[in-house]
Amino acid sequence: MDTMSLLMNGFAVALTPESIMFAVIGAILGTLIGALPGLGPANGVAILIPLAFSLGLSPTSSLILLTSVYAGAMYGGRISSILLNIPGDEPAMMTCLDGYPMALKGKAAEALAISAIASFIGSFIATIGLVILAPILAKFALKFGPAEYFALFALAFATLGGITGKNQFKTLMAAAIGLMIASVGIDISTGVQRFTFNTLELFEGVDFIIAIVGLFAISELLFFLERHAGDGLKQVAINKLKLSPKDIIKVLPASFRGAVLGFVAGVLPGAGASLGSFISYTLEKRVSDKDGTFGKGDARGVAAPEAGNNGAASGALVPMLTLGVPGSGTTAVLLAMLISLNISPGPMLFQQNADLVWGVIAAMFVGNLVLLLLNIPMVGIFVRLLSIPPKYLMPVVTLIASVGIYSVSHSALDLYFMVGFGVLGYIFRKVDIPLVPIILGMLLGPEMEKSLRHALVLSDGDWTALFNSGLSMGLWTVAILGLVLPIIVGPIVRAKMSKSKAATKED
Amino acid sequence: MRINDRVFGMLMLILAVAYGWEATQFPIPFGGHESVGPETFPIMLSIILGISSIYMIVRPDPDEKWAPVAMLIELSVVVLAMLAFAWAIEPIGFMPAAALVVSFLSWRMGASIAKSFITGVTSSIIIFFLFNNVLELALPLGLLEF
Numbered sequence: 001m002d003t004m005s006l007l008m009n010g011f012a013v014a015l016t017p018e019s020i021m022f023a024v025i026g027a028i029l030g031t032l033i034g035a036l037p038g039l040g041p042a043n044g045v046a047i048l049i050p051l052a053f054s055l056g057l058s059p060t061s062s063l064i065l066l067t068s069v070y071a072g073a074m075y076g077g078r079i080s081s082i083l084l085n086i087p088g089d090e091p092a093m094m095t096c097l098d099g100y101p102m103a104l105k106g107k108a109a110e111a112l113a114i115s116a117i118a119s120f121i122g123s124f125i126a127t128i129g130l131v132i133l134a135p136i137l138a139k140f141a142l143k144f145g146p147a148e149y150f151a152l153f154a155l156a157f158a159t160l161g162g163i164t165g166k167n168q169f170k171t172l173m174a175a176a177i178g179l180m181i182a183s184v185g186i187d188i189s190t191g192v193q194r195f196t197f198n199t200l201e202l203f204e205g206v207d208f209i210i211a212i213v214g215l216f217a218i219s220e221l222l223f224f225l226e227r228h229a230g231d232g233l234k235q236v237a238i239n240k241l242k243l244s245p246k247d248i249i250k251v252l253p254a255s256f257r258g259a260v261l262g263f264v265a266g267v268l269p270g271a272g273a274s275l276g277s278f279i280s281y282t283l284e285k286r287v288s289d290k291d292g293t294f295g296k297g298d299a300r301g302v303a304a305p306e307a308g309n310n311g312a313a314s315g316a317l318v319p320m321l322t323l324g325v326p327g328s329g330t331t332a333v334l335l336a337m338l339i340s341l342n343i344s345p346g347p348m349l350f351q352q353n354a355d356l357v358w359g360v361i362a363a364m365f366v367g368n369l370v371l372l373l374l375n376i377p378m379v380g381i382f383v384r385l386l387s388i389p390p391k392y393l394m395p396v397v398t399l400i401a402s403v404g405i406y407s408v409s410h411s412a413l414d415l416y417f418m419v420g421f422g423v424l425g426y427i428f429r430k431v432d433i434p435l436v437p438i439i440l441g442m443l444l445g446p447e448m449e450k451s452l453r454h455a456l457v458l459s460d461g462d463w464t465a466l467f468n469s470g471l472s473m474g475l476w477t478v479a480i481l482g483l484v485l486p487i488i489v490g491p492i493v494r495a496k497m498s499k500s501k502a503a504t505k506e507d
Numbered sequence: 508m509r510i511n512d513r514v515f516g517m518l519m520l521i522l523a524v525a526y527g528w529e530a531t532q533f534p535i536p537f538g539g540h541e542s543v544g545p546e547t548f549p550i551m552l553s554i555i556l557g558i559s560s561i562y563m564i565v566r567p568d569p570d571e572k573w574a575p576v577a578m579l580i581e582l583s584v585v586v587l588a589m590l591a592f593a594w595a596i597e598p599i600g601f602m603p604a605a606a607l608v609v610s611f612l613s614w615r616m617g618a619s620i621a622k623s624f625i626t627g628v629t630s631s632i633i634i635f636f637l638f639n640n641v642l643e644l645a646l647p648l649g650l651l652e653f
Contacts, residue, residue, distance in 0.1 A: 173559035183549050218589070391613050392626045395626065399608070399634060432512075433515075
């Protein structure tokens with residue numbers, strides 16, 4: 001089989017000592033990043049991009065490093081869910097429901113171990129799904145012309161708010177702002193200066209890496225200060241692990257169901273990891289909660305959402321790698337990495353950079369195994385690090401972020417820009433403007449404009465060309481549905497999510 | 508109160524108009540007009556931004572509470588401290604500048620003066636040597652350069 005041999009080549013790349021080293025480093029960093037409340041995966045990956053960039057790592061190494069960080073963050077998110085009842089990142093929210101009660105019952109170590117196993121199963125199955133689905137989708141995407149791509153970009157923005165999105169107009173506004181920032185600089189096809197105000201520094205446009213670090217990391221610091229959250233939270237003590245094979249077998253079906261559902265949710269536009277873990281949990285509750293133990297510390301209630309969010313995390317890589325259209329904040333940041341390495345994602349990636357793609361996919365298998373091995377015996381170390389109060393940690397993280405930005409081009413100006421974006425991010429978050437569409441706008445802006453131009457030049461200025469093929473009509477329909485559906489369905493789903501959370505709290 | 512969204516929507520509307528107007532003023536590119544010029548896409552964007560900001564003005568969401576004035580002043584001081592760090596990194600050098608800014612930040616986040624100073628000094632020294640010697644990314648020595 002073709003895919004099989006490509007994957008084997010991938011393993012040849014992923015099993016070199018260098019790649020394994022980066023996978024291990026990434027896994028450790030990622031787990032830490034995911035475990036610390038407030039420092040989400042998007043944030044963590046964003047801080048590491050400039051570092052990987054200025055270290056001059058090869059594209060393969062940097063991508064292996066960052067995808068391991070990404071996978072690790074999904075593992076790490078569960079630690080604070082279980083021990084603090086605070087999700088380290090949003091998708092880990094559902095893990096709180098049964099994880100924290102388990103910890104209260106003195107079974108913290110079991111909850112951590114089971115969730116690590118479930119995470120492993122989730123990622124593993126979803127990575128297999130990625131291996132099967134990605135080449136098919138990439139081949140299909142070769143049929144896309146510029147008009148279809150333009151529709152696809154519109155779809156990405158329309159569905160970014162997700163089913164649970166609150167205010168679609170704010171998502172739209174954020175996307176427009178991001179695309180506007182992307183339009184600053186010299187226009188590639190005509191050489192006309194746009195919005196540069198004759199400032200030399202703006203000729204090349206605004207560097208999105210600086211914007212990402214500013215918007216995420218610096219605004220997070222400001223929020224921490226405002227909430228006086230410097231002291232950290234009390235965590236449940238961890239006990240000695242007593243896990244029999246029977247316990248593991250008991251959660252296997254839950255993990256498998258969660259993994260598959262999560263993968264599907266991850267691939268679909270607009271769903272993402274949060275919805276993946278939510279669906280996995282609710283379905284598992286319906287299937288196996290016969291004695292009403294869910295929400296009171298049932299191991300299956302830990303396994304299902306964990307498998308679900310890890311499955312969704314790998315699933316989200318499918319549209320990112322094959323179409324160049326990320327479905328979540330973190331995959332958007334990974335896309336930023338690809339673009340800054342001069343690799344254009346999309347269907348051609350699988351033909352032009354087959355080594356890289358398959359190397360990274362194989363590295364995901366390796367990284368996943370590393371994560372499982374790290375997370376069962378070494379969980380105590382992560383727990384200890386988790387107890388460092390943010391008042392010491394956040395300033396140091398900010399410092400590392402600044403050093404990363406500074407070492408890209410050794411200019412203080414970039415740091416001013418970073419702080420400026422931090423202030424902007426703070427204001428945006430105050431008025432509830434989502435940050436991810438802004439980032440995505442900055443990333444996709446040039447490509448989106450290019451496809452619009454190509455489409456219209458081919459049709460000699462006829463705008464109906466954008467809607468001419470069945471494929472583009474389909475994409476536009478999904479885009480419009482993605483924009484309109486949340487207004488109708490969103491309140492219902494949100495109410496359900498908060499209800500299931502409130503219900504478990506009452507018990 | 509629903510002031511936040513109204514004010515922000517107003518600002519964004521101004522931005523949309525200014526951005527759209529600026530786009531119509533682009534010089535005609537070399538080689539004459541094409542069906543899609545450099546201004547087409549920006550004009551579309553300014554329309555989208557305009558529509559969504561009008562929606563925000565007309566149907567604002569409830570406000571998220573702003574911090575009290577004292578906190579806002581404190582946040583501004585923190586922002587200024589970071590800008591000062593950015594400025595100081597070359598003339599004064601990475602280690603002293605970083606030590607100062609990290610100590611300041613962790614003090615403002617509630618650590619005691621002594622502990623925040625220790626955090627600042629140790630973290631800046633460790634990061635300096637990590638970057639300079641292990642990762643081989645040169646950070647400026649500044650005043651410490653002899």
